[in-house]
Amino acid sequence: MNNFIYALSKKYQIFCSLIKHGDGIAALTLRLYLVPIFWMAGTNKLVHFQQTVEWFGNTDWGLGLPFPMLLATLATSVEIIGAILLALGFLTRLISIPLIITMLVAIVTVHLPNGWQAIADSNAPFASAQVLASTEKLEKARQILETCGNYDWLTSSGSFVILNNGIEFAVTYLVMLLALIVLGGGRYLSLDYCVKRLFLKEKV
Secondary structure: OHHHHHHHHHHHHHHHHHHHHHHHHHHHHHHHHHHHHHHHHHHHHHHOHHHHHHHHHOOOOOOOOOOHHHHHHHHHHHHHHHHHHHHHOOOHHHHHHHHHHHHHHHHHHHHHHHOOOOEOOOOOOOOOHHHHHHHHHHHHHHHHHHHHOOHHHHOOOOOOOOEOOOOHHHHHHHHHHHHHHHHOOOOOOOHHHHHHHHOOOOOO
C-alpha cells in the first residue's frame, strides 16, 4: 500500500512539473476575456465623456459621487489603459489593482442594490424580491408582444429577459483580476515574461 501511494505521488509530481509550463495559457485566457470588457467600458465612457461626468456626479439619476470629473477621468483611463496592458500581458499584476478598485466602486455604487443576478431569473437560488417581481412583468411583456407584434421574429435572435444589473458580472471580473495578481501575465505568452527573462536575467 505504501509503495502504491509513493508511486502515485511521484506520478502526480511529474504531472505537476509538466503542466506548470502551461500556466501561461490560463493567464492568457483570463487576460483576453477581460480585454474587450474593459476596452468597451472605457471607450464608451470616453466617447460620451460629458454624460459620464454628469452621471458620476448627479445625485438624482446618477451615482452622486464627489469630484465627478476626476473620478470619471480616472475610471476611463484605468479601463482603457488596463485593456491595453492586459492584451500585452505587461504590468499585469500592477494594472489589476486599479481595475479591482474600479470593480469594487462599481459593485458598491451601481450593482449592489440590485442583488446578485445580472439577468433576472426567478428560478435561480437566492432570487431577490426585485427578481421575483420581474417574472410577472416579463410575462406581461411577452403577452403584449405576442398580441401586437411578430413574436417569432422578435425572439429569433434570443429570448427576452429583464436586466437586473446585479453584482454577478462585476464580482466575476473582480475574481478574475485577483487570479491575475497571483498568476501575473503568464509564462511564455506575455511581455511580463519576456521582460523578466530578457532584462532581469531571472530564471522563469
